[in-house]
Amino acid sequence: MEPYPPLETILQRYAFTDFRWLDPADLVVAEWVRMKCRFGCPHYGRAAACPPNTPEVEACRRFFAEYARGLIVHFEVPPLSDEARHAWSARTNRTLVDLERDVFLAGYPRAFALFTDACHLCETCVPERTACREPASARPSATGMAVDVFGTARRLGYAIDVLTEPAAPANYFAFLMVD
Numbered sequence: 001m002e003p004y005p006p007l008e009t010i011l012q013r014y015a016f017t018d019f020r021w022l023d024p025a026d027l028v029v030a031e032w033v034r035m036k037c038r039f040g041c042p043h044y045g046r047a048a049a050c051p052p053n054t055p056e057v058e059a060c061r062r063f064f065a066e067y068a069r070g071l072i073v074h075f076e077v078p079p080l081s082d083e084a085r086h087a088w089s090a091r092t093n094r095t096l097v098d099l100e101r102d103v104f105l106a107g108y109p110r111a112f113a114l115f116t117d118a119c120h121l122c123e124t125c126v127p128e129r130t131a132c133r134e135p136a137s138a139r140p141s142a143t144g145m146a147v148d149v150f151g152t153a154r155r156l157g158y159a160i161d162v163l164t165e166p167a168a169p170a171n172y173f174a175f176l177m178v179d
Helices: 005-013 031-038 057-065 081-103 149-154
Strands: 019-022 070-077 112-114 170-176
Touching: 005 070, 005 081, 031 057, 070 081, 070 149, 081 112, 081 170, 149 170
Parallel strands: none
Antiparallel strands: 019 070, 070 170, 112 170
């Protein structure tokens, strides 16, 4: 997808330099991703912005189909302890909410961020969306919206593999749906 200079200036303000524009049709949305959430993720049913508090897979597909443009942001993160990764995720996710707001204020009212990981805005999360302490800022992760991040990142030209060593840097991806 062609560069979009008006929004790239905003991205640069946040030091998001490793990103690519995408056609939402390039997002790989799959049922297996939801199954991995349900049977394998410690946040399932325990976090207000994670499944089952996110739309069903078919509703996720319909949501993405409403957009003509989006972007993927890549972060390479050095090995971190669980506590440090949680803190990194919280800082990054807050910045993504700020980015979403600035894109909104630039004239894109449908701007919507998808976090790199579980929300992590609060130290402890509540399991019900209605009890969320930060409902205006909490967003689902891409996987919480059934996006196959590996398949999508590869489709967009990013190299990503399963980490087999704890000392390897990790690749994280966030998404911003724009218009």
